[in-house]
Amino acid sequence: MDQLDNIDLKLLRLLGEDSRLTTKELAAKVNLSPSPVFERVKRLEAAGYIKKYIALIDAEKLNYGLIIFCNIRLKQHDKSIGHQFVTDIMKLKEVVECYNISGDYDFLLKVYARDMKHYQDFVFNKLGSVKSIGSTHSTFVMCENKNTHNINF
Amino acid sequence: MDQLDNIDLKLLRLLGEDSRLTTKELAAKVNLSPSPVFERVKRLEAAGYIKKYIALIDAEKLNYGLIIFCNIRLKQHDKSIGHQFVTDIMKLKEVVECYNISGDYDFLLKVYARDMKHYQDFVFNKLGSVKSIGSTHSTFVMCENKNTHNINF
DNA sequence: CTTGAAAAATGGAGGGT
């Protein structure tokens, strides 16, 4: 699949907002019949433009009301230490996102916790047992103003 | 809907990973027949545990290869300035997430850009025209190691 | 891309524990 036309892009935008739109509904929105839309979507899936379909779950309703961005500095910076850190961090269910970043710190984690007590336990007992960590700095989210989960292309 | 049993939680976990699982497939995984599973999912949707269904689009394939976390300090901290900032920032398509945070800065933005040139343009021309901004600090993502898009409850 | 038809899933009625 070499390049996308405007209809492909529109389908991606629509599905990125609401993946429960039926082929018929998509067809109406792009002024085509269902069959070609179906084929286009299959092609977009096969070519990897659509990575997966998920349901967005309300974290607050499940008593995960606290979001924290946790900056982490490693003790050393060789490749194996970094790789070990990522492997260790992957196992922690509270960690939803993990980025290798530029600047003062090496990694940025997005963490979901039930409350402060839970986060304290996470930092002391879970991060505390990851040997490669040198120091951490936590930034607490007071309000999530926007989260689209997809790029707005 | 007062409280969820283990089957409800399992359904949320399954749909949070793959929302294209059919009622039949979900039923097999929780050892029930399709009908009660269908009803449970509808209840979870109506009660807001499932916020929406989306397709995850590959940003890199659409030439949005650069992720930046942009820390922002406002000039002043009264309510109306903060509200105006959020309103202005919402309109910027490059901004995918926006958080009101504790610490040295007031807001944290997650930004997707095509490349450095695009990001430079974003900072100078788009953020540059948001009057409420005092100063900014950008952290560049070198590697996205993990992004689950949902809590792991 | 269109038409059209088979296969599958959705969504509901009615009954059982």
Place this chain on the structure above:
DNA sequence: ACCCTCCATTTTTCAAG
């Protein structure tokens, strides 16, 4: 209250033109 087994309707999926 919760679950099950059908069954009609709709949607998906894939031919052939």
